[in-house]
Amino acid sequence: MGEIWIKEAERLGDGDIGGAMDSPSAPGRAVWHTTESGAGDASFDAVAKYLITHASEPHILYDPTTDRLGQYGPLNESARALRNDGATRTNRTGRVCIQIEVLAKASKPFTAYWKPGKNFAALMRAIRSWGVPDTWPAGALAQSYADNSPRPRTAWATKGGHYGHSNVPGNDHWDPGNIDRSALFRAAPKPSTPAPSTPPPAAKPVVDLSNLIAAARRDPDLKQGGTTHPADVKVVEAALKAEGLLAATYAGDGSFGSSTVSAYKAWQKRCGYTGSAADGIPGKASLEKLGRKYGFTVKG
Ligand SMILES: [Zn+2]
Incomplete structure (x- = not known):
């Protein structure tokens, strides 16, 4: 069992946004979105409310300029930021389908100017706690609205890792834009396994x-x-x-x-x-x- 509520995140809404996953035996994944809004606390608060009003809450709202982190619902249940792929409920694919809305615009990739801090590290820690690997199974992200990025159904159904909204089958959004995919992992290095501590050599009598x-x-x-x-x-x-x-x-x-x-x-x-x-x-x-x-x- 991974982390369900990230202790560093502020709670948004009533904490109840989704339900059980449809395919909990499929590997876990994270999906990155951008809110197509500005950043900063005023935007954070306004967007946080807007997503509730429109019943399209992700699990996570993140401000890449201030490292502010909010959480709407438990990571082991579904969120509501994806459209279904026909009969397939994409929000409910996998052991977890952790959706992150970043306060940014797809046309200005946030990894070019963001300031990830300890809250971003906490988010990555929580994602990894579900066994989500530091990989992008669907490959490249869309570079523009016109860019028809691959939305491979087989990868989505079977492979754990990180996806952009632009990689999810049955969806037509191109967010989060062409962010630096590996920057997400570099910004939150995995804690290195501490070397087994060797006792200092005993002083000779x-x-x-x-x-x-x-x-x-x-x-x-x-x-x-x-x-x-x-x-x-x-x-x-x-x-x-x-x-x-x-x-x-x-x-x-x-x-x-x-x-x-x-x-x-x-x-x-x-x-x-x-x-x-x-x-x-x-x-x-x-x-x-x-x-x-x-x-x-x-x-x-
Ligand atoms: Zn999106």
């Missing part, structure tokens, strides 16, 4: 070398699990565990106890240190190497 050395010297003499600088130590323990050198039992307690000293000693040996250079007390080079491998940086 920082391990303070002097804190770590202090912990490695002090913690083994504390009672089991005692800590000196647990935040720094936990980062290194996680790396030693990932390296396969520290049992999970000891990793993450933040205490640089004797097991962690042994694990670090093994890491130093892996780095090629021997003798007193592999004493389990972290040095800058071995710690930086561990950090590069497991994603932390070393300070100090």
Whole structure:
């Protein structure tokens, strides 16, 4: 189900202009008209009343110079701006047949001077909400009254998209004139699908070398699990565990106890240190190497 009442539009008339569609399984379409009047609020108000008086309301009245938007009836019911094509009720063709009267003249294509704004975008959003594609199935629009533009019955009956009144079979009006058909779509770009948001990369933890050395010297003499600088130590323990050198039992307690000293000693040996250079007390080079491998940086 698409949008029935456009929330940005002002309501015109009593809201009851038509009825159910005759061929709701046919694709939806929009039909563009021009009122053959001037624009501006005085014209808008006068034409809005005139169309009610003459029982020829479209769904939408739009002022291309002010972006003012009005709506007479629900988009999922028929409007009354088309003539029947013999027995075929053109106003009731399709899932929707959204008719738009633009305050303009066919002889002066409104896309040459209009100022579409957020209300026009809302109108296009509502049209698209019914699956009406950004296409013109009947092709070109009439360029003049004498121009007998194609009014293909098959396209009208079967294809969704945008039509001019000049494209509708059984009708003889040439509005909306030779407007720039693609300008309607360009004026209301489809919202681009937002790229999946990738979380910003987590800042790398920082391990303070002097804190770590202090912990490695002090913690083994504390009672089991005692800590000196647990935040720094936990980062290194996680790396030693990932390296396969520290049992999970000891990793993450933040205490640089004797097991962690042994694990670090093994890491130093892996780095090629021997003798007193592999004493389990972290040095800058071995710690930086561990950090590069497991994603932390070393300070100090
Ligand atoms: Zn018309």
